[in-house]
Amino acid sequence: MPLALKDVLTARGMPTTCGSRILEGWYPPYDATVTARLRAADVVILGKANMDEFAMGSSTENSAYGATRNPWDLARIPGGSSGGSSAAVAAFEAPLAIGTDTGGSIRQPAAVCGLVGVKPTYGGVSRYGLVAFSSSLDQAGPLARTVTDAALLHAAIAGHDPLDSTSVDRPVPPVVEAAARREVPGMRIGVVRELSGEGYEPGVQARFDEAVALLAQLGAEIVEVSCPHFDYALAAYYLIAPSECSSNLARFDAMRYGLRIGDDGEAGAEEVMSRTRDVGFGPEVKRRIILGTYALSSGYYDAYYGQAQKVRTLISRDFSAAFERVDVLVSPTTPTVAFPIGAKVDDPIAMYLNDLCTIPANLAGVPAMSVPVGLSDGLPVGFQIMAPAFADDRLYQVGGALEAALDARRGHSLLAAAPAL
Amino acid sequence: MSTPATVLTTPAYDDAVARYEPVIGLETHVELGTASKMFCGCSTAFGATPNSQVCPVCLGLPGALPVINEAAIRFAVMIGLALNCQIASWCRFARKNYFYPDMPKNFQISQYDEPLCTNGWLAVEVEGEVHRVGITRVHLEEDTGKSLHVGGATGRIHGATHSLVDYNRAGIPLVEIVTEPDVRSPEVARAYVEELRELCRSLAVSDVRMEQGSLRCDANVSLRLRPAPGEPEAPFGTRSETKNLNSLRSVERAVRSEIIRQAALLDAGERVVQETRHFDEASGRTSSGRSKEEATDYRYFPEPDLAPLALSREYVEAVGASLPELPSQRRARLIAEHGFSGRDLVDMGNAGVLELVEQTIAAGATAAAARKWWLNELARRAADAGVTPAELAIQPVQVARVIELIAEGSLTDALARKVIDGVLAGEGGPDEVVAARGLAVVTDDSALSAAVDTAIAAAPDIADKVRSGKLNAVGPLVGAVMKAMKGQADAATVRSLLLERLGA
Numbered sequence: 001m002p003l004a005l006k007d008v009l010t011a012r013g014m015p016t017t018c019g020s021r022i023l024e025g026w027y028p029p030y031d032a033t034v035t036a037r038l039r040a041a042d043v044v045i046l047g048k049a050n051m052d053e054f055a056m057g058s059s060t061e062n063s064a065y066g067a068t069r070n071p072w073d074l075a076r077i078p079g080g081s082s083g084g085s086s087a088a089v090a091a092f093e094a095p096l097a098i099g100t101d102t103g104g105s106i107r108q109p110a111a112v113c114g115l116v117g118v119k120p121t122y123g124g125v126s127r128y129g130l131v132a133f134s135s136s137l138d139q140a141g142p143l144a145r146t147v148t149d150a151a152l153l154h155a156a157i158a159g160h161d162p163l164d165s166t167s168v169d170r171p172v173p174p175v176v177e178a179a180a181r182r183e184v185p186g187m188r189i190g191v192v193r194e195l196s197g198e199g200y201e202p203g204v205q206a207r208f209d210e211a212v213a214l215l216a217q218l219g220a221e222i223v224e225v226s227c228p229h230f231d232y233a234l235a236a237y238y239l240i241a242p243s244e245c246s247s248n249l250a251r252f253d254a255m256r257y258g259l260r261i262g263d264d265g266e267a268g269a270e271e272v273m274s275r276t277r278d279v280g281f282g283p284e285v286k287r288r289i290i291l292g293t294y295a296l297s298s299g300y301y302d303a304y305y306g307q308a309q310k311v312r313t314l315i316s317r318d319f320s321a322a323f324e325r326v327d328v329l330v331s332p333t334t335p336t337v338a339f340p341i342g343a344k345v346d347d348p349i350a351m352y353l354n355d356l357c358t359i360p361a362n363l364a365g366v367p368a369m370s371v372p373v374g375l376s377d378g379l380p381v382g383f384q385i386m387a388p389a390f391a392d393d394r395l396y397q398v399g400g401a402l403e404a405a406l407d408a409r410r411g412h413s414l415l416a417a418a419p420a421l
Numbered sequence: 422m423s424t425p426a427t428v429l430t431t432p433a434y435d436d437a438v439a440r441y442e443p444v445i446g447l448e449t450h451v452e453l454g455t456a457s458k459m460f461c462g463c464s465t466a467f468g469a470t471p472n473s474q475v476c477p478v479c480l481g482l483p484g485a486l487p488v489i490n491e492a493a494i495r496f497a498v499m500i501g502l503a504l505n506c507q508i509a510s511w512c513r514f515a516r517k518n519y520f521y522p523d524m525p526k527n528f529q530i531s532q533y534d535e536p537l538c539t540n541g542w543l544a545v546e547v548e549g550e551v552h553r554v555g556i557t558r559v560h561l562e563e564d565t566g567k568s569l570h571v572g573g574a575t576g577r578i579h580g581a582t583h584s585l586v587d588y589n590r591a592g593i594p595l596v597e598i599v600t601e602p603d604v605r606s607p608e609v610a611r612a613y614v615e616e617l618r619e620l621c622r623s624l625a626v627s628d629v630r631m632e633q634g635s636l637r638c639d640a641n642v643s644l645r646l647r648p649a650p651g652e653p654e655a656p657f658g659t660r661s662e663t664k665n666l667n668s669l670r671s672v673e674r675a676v677r678s679e680i681i682r683q684a685a686l687l688d689a690g691e692r693v694v695q696e697t698r699h700f701d702e703a704s705g706r707t708s709s710g711r712s713k714e715e716a717t718d719y720r721y722f723p724e725p726d727l728a729p730l731a732l733s734r735e736y737v738e739a740v741g742a743s744l745p746e747l748p749s750q751r752r753a754r755l756i757a758e759h760g761f762s763g764r765d766l767v768d769m770g771n772a773g774v775l776e777l778v779e780q781t782i783a784a785g786a787t788a789a790a791a792r793k794w795w796l797n798e799l800a801r802r803a804a805d806a807g808v809t810p811a812e813l814a815i816q817p818v819q820v821a822r823v824i825e826l827i828a829e830g831s832l833t834d835a836l837a838r839k840v841i842d843g844v845l846a847g848e849g850g851p852d853e854v855v856a857a858r859g860l861a862v863v864t865d866d867s868a869l870s871a872a873v874d875t876a877i878a879a880a881p882d883i884a885d886k887v888r889s890g891k892l893n894a895v896g897p898l899v900g901a902v903m904k905a906m907k908g909q910a911d912a913a914t915v916r917s918l919l920l921e922r923l924g925a
Binding site for chain 1: 480726727
């Protein structure tokens with residue numbers, strides 16, 4: 001089975017660039033655990049998929065190797081940061097892809113390309129060989145055309161890895177069985193009140209509401225749930241992720257591998273480091289390194305990083321409280337459909353708002369899926385399902401049921417409506 | 422901008438400490454003797470080809486992740502318990518962020534505000550007086566690589582044309598042991614490091630070889646005026662930190678030199694700058710390094726790649742139960758059981774024979790004889806051969822047998838040395854060597870009588886002198902008899918036989 005691997009996971013024999021100039025020419029001497037498991041399952045790695053530099057972005061415009069386009073409309077973004085992965089699968093260049101998700105980087109590209117994308121429970125899939133953006137949030141997962149395909153890929157890469165101390169030693173949830181069930185009678189589904197309303201495109205909200213109604217018809221019990229601290233998730237995320245990234249990306253210093261600029265025999269190590277990082281990193285990466293460096297600085301730590309960690313705890317408690325009442329939570333995956341290339345590059349805050357719905361699951365470490373639920377103005381809309389930690393199978397049960405009912409109603413899969421490239 | 426140079430008068434050390442009280446705190450790094458590194462499986466062996474003991478983890482390659490070495494945790498807990506510390510039931514690693522080419526990730530995995538061990542003490546004895554040094558904390562961290570600066574005259578970075586980095590050391594587990602500012606003299610500072618070294622050695626957690634850098638010490642020194650009688654103590658002064666002292670002697674010398682330097686500054690009304698300093702062995706002086714005022718902000722935060730460490734009480738108790746006898750306990754026992762003096766213990770400890778002496782006593786030798794033979798004869802032979810006494814090809818039980826043979830009169834000290842020669846040469850145990858080399862003291866009276874008669878007959882003039890009462894003149898006759906007996910006679914016995922025969 002061929003697969004496109006996001007260029008943030010190492011694979012022997014291929015360069016790993018993370019979409020950055022700073023890793024130009026670097027061939028990793030080892031396979032990521034995800035890569036090794038794929039190879040062991042006879043998966044053929046077709047190639048490395050483009051991405052926002054070091055997975056920082058929501059549009060795959062922040063790649064040193066050029067922007068990736070959305071197969072549904074070539075003038076639009078394919079989502080990000082796993083935009084190369086989503087575009088490859090939506091364009092039928094690869095049947096499957098691996099993405100990584102730190103704040104929505106699998107689910108948002110899946111949503112805007114009409115695919116199924118899953119961020120597994122934190123600790124469910126090994127991060128060994130995943131070049132870290134934000135260690136406490138990063139998680140690799142599947143991008144596929146159907147819920148069943150995603151489940152099969154999920155099962156192939158998940159499971160405990162002694163090389164990753166944050167990997168959890170417990171059985172992989174029965175995702176393949178759950179995907180095959182295709183029914184939801186008696187399930188309690190919570191609609192997150194905070195993830196709707198102003199800022200959500202009418203077409204997106206309409207597809208979402210229709211999907212919720214469909215789940216009710218299928219026998220699920222629908223309840224509205226409030227998660228009050230989700231309003232602070234974006235702010236907390238943009239302190240925690242940059243803080244960790246400022247430290248994780250410190251190793252790119254021209255000393256051992258990758259790009260080296262300014263080594264003219266006169267310049268000292270510090271100057272070579274500085275010049276290389278100046279040339280090697282793009283503006284978004286620099287913005288986040290500076291932000292994170294500031295947030296961790298002596299005298300600011302408590303006000304920023306410390307405070308963000310408290311918000312993170314409150315968000316986890318929101319999830320825990322909600323999951324006492326419901327089996328899964330649902331929301332739109334993104335507030336909008338794919339936007340035109342270039343539309344938000346000069347407005348970082350507008351770009352960050354893409355991840356409003358997806359970030360809470362990363363902060364709490366819980367699993368989440370985006371499943372396509374139709375079109376708005378001819379562009380795909382994603383439906384997000386979130387489950388308690390290690391109950392990844394519930395995503396597949398609900399997603400599988402929704403996919404089957406929508407395909408039956410439509411008479412074909414959503415991707416069959418995609419314009420031919 | 423430069424300030425006008427003040428001419429400082431350097432006070433004598435005794436004079437300086439008469440007026441100022443030194444306040445000293447020590448930070449000691451001990452490389453743990455685990456087989457593999459702190460966060461990966463690479464070997465920790467010293468002296469390998471540069472960059473041959475590395476992997477994606479300790480090179481900090483993109484995507485690689487750390488996994489805690491359980492043995493390093495156990496060793497650190499052992500040190501903590503031996504230093505009377507509390508062991509945290511929950512603690513975390515933290516990242517210390519700064520850029521340096523010998524740091525593969527440009528952060529060091531260390532511990533910050535949640536160390537593994539806190540609040541302990543170590544008792545240190547100097548000239549019969551016991552000083553209790555408070556231990557603030559013991560924490561675990563990874564070592565950095567080692568930079569080699571090439572092209573300059575001094576091997577230092579200043580003047581070098583390029584630098585080479587060996588990452589074999591990167592990721593070797595280190596514990597950092599930080600004292601309270603409890604130490605008040607260079608002698609106690611040295612004794613503390615020495616005691617800590619003995620402690621780590623007895624725990625077998627490190628080879629603690631200062632010259633190889635497996636134990637390194639930083640000394641924080643400040644001075645304050647001694648209070649007049651009845652007045653309260655002055656607050657602590659500004660401290661300097663002298664880094665990387667790599668011998669016990671350097672610890673003492675560097676602290677002493679800092680005391681004199683700071684006293685001169687204070688005498689001249691100048692202030693001591695808070696900074697790191699380097700100690701130069703050749704000059705015996707410290708020189709200014711990086712000023713703390715422009716020091717890096719390390720931006721510590723909890724290491725997200727590692728789960729928090731939660732040691733169960735049972736685990737800590739089990740480690741505690743496994744601790745061997747500690748140096749202080751052992752010293753007390755040896756003094757009580759064998760009547761050694763404190764000086765004896767220091768000498769035997771320094772010579773590396775304490776363990777061997779104990780085993781020799783256990784094999785039946787008297788304490789005094791065991792001490793004498795190991796400390797004098799065998800330690801010297803080990804030094805000559807360039808090995809440690811424990812590496813000599815003679816067992817404590819064999820030394821005990823030699824001592825037994827001397828005690829029963831079968832060997833003289835001179836013969837015993839020959840027996841030891843034989844054992845060391847691989848000729849077998851003491852009894853075999855005695856038999857093979859024919860080294861036993863000859864007790865056969867007829868052979869001895871004949872030799873005595875021959876010697877007297879060969880030197881009639883000496884014999885006459887002795888007969889006339891000059892007893893000291895008998896020496897050459899004793900020598901002649903011993904020579905005839907090939908040394909296998911007891912000189913004292915020979916002397917009395919001669920005197921008897923000459924009627925003196």
